[in-house]
Amino acid sequence: MSVAKKEYKKVTVKSIQEMKQNGEKISMLTAYDYTMAKIVDGAGVDVILVGDSASNVMAGHETTLPITLDQMIYHASSVVRGIDRALVVVxxxxxxxxxxxxxxxxxxxxxxxxxGGHAVKLEGGKEIKDSIKRILHAGIPVMGHLGLTPQSIYKFGTYTVRAKEDEEAEKLKADAKMLERSGCFAIVLEKIPAHLAKEVAESVSIPVIGIGAGGGVDGQVLVLHDLLGMTHEFNPRFLRRYMHLYDDMTKAIGQYVDDVKSTDFPNEEESY
Structure with a gap:
């Protein structure tokens, strides 16, 4: 059942909380540079995440761990310059x-x-409660992140689905409640069972945005490069590719190489 959308000229923390209250799903995508951010924002995405996934898709690292604060600020400032409407979370x-x-x-x-970002996102539950509270007390909006937390990959040892066992599921539910009580404006749930994500979303008043967490949450987030098919090695169950740009771009660049080699490019019309 579709829900009538309220038009927001500028999406804020308050806006996405209203979306949850009104039953409107929240769209969220990553972006890491000005050009992509401008396209994503223009397409109507509600929240742009300047994710530490830039470590993977922009810098080629195996994990998110190597990216620095200075590098995150560089990516975030590039994104902020490209947007007019979306809420930017870093x-x-x-x-x-x-x-x-x-x-x-x-x-x-x-x-x-x-x-110039609008909010920050932190991974973890009660272990980082004091850090979250200190940031919130300074008036900075905080988005939480539970479930699969990639910054803890060496602790988990795998990117498999989290919270399948009762003990971890109960901790996740308790952490979600704690994040809400602390003042977080939203929570990302990554790669957990759909029934658990739905239960969490229904148990808290703040928006819950999923990635690999089923459709029972308040919104969805994907990595832009995965959605566009610019990556081709990464094929998780939750990913829907809306384009296959890896193949299209490879073909286009290959054609350019052929045209240069054959002197077809540039032709007379493309010369001064």
Missing amino acids: DLPFGSYQSDPKEALRSAIRIMKES
Whole structure:
């Protein structure tokens, strides 16, 4: 059943909370640069995540761990310059918030001041509660992230579905409640059973956005490069590719190479 959409000239933290209350699903995608952000924003996406997944898709690292705070600020500032409507949420990278709430606040302030982003996202539950509270007390909106938390990949040892066992599921539900009580404006749930994600979304008043968490949540997020088919090695069950740009781009670039080699490009009309 479709829900009438309210038109938002500018999406804010309040806007996405209203979307949940009104039963309107929230669309969220990653972006890491000006050009892509401008396209994503123009297409009507509600929330743009400047994800630490830039470590993978932009820099070629195996994990999200190597990306630095300075690099996240660079990507975020590029995105902010490209948007008019979307809410821009920026990941705090690994090592910038886990050990010390004061360090967490300094990292969040740098992102807000130097990039112009609108909110930050942190991975984890009660283990980082103090960092979350310190950032929120400074007036910076915080989005939580539970389930599969890629910054903890070496702890998990795998990217498999999380919270399938009762103990971990109960912890996840408790952490979601804690994030809500602490003042987080939304939560991302990554790669957990759909029934559990639905239960969490129904148990909290703040929006729950899923990635590999089924359709019973308040919104969805994907990595833009995966959605567009620019990546081809990554094929998780939850990913729907809306284009296959890897093949199209390879063909186009190959044609360019052939045209240069054969002197077909540039022709007279393409010359001054």
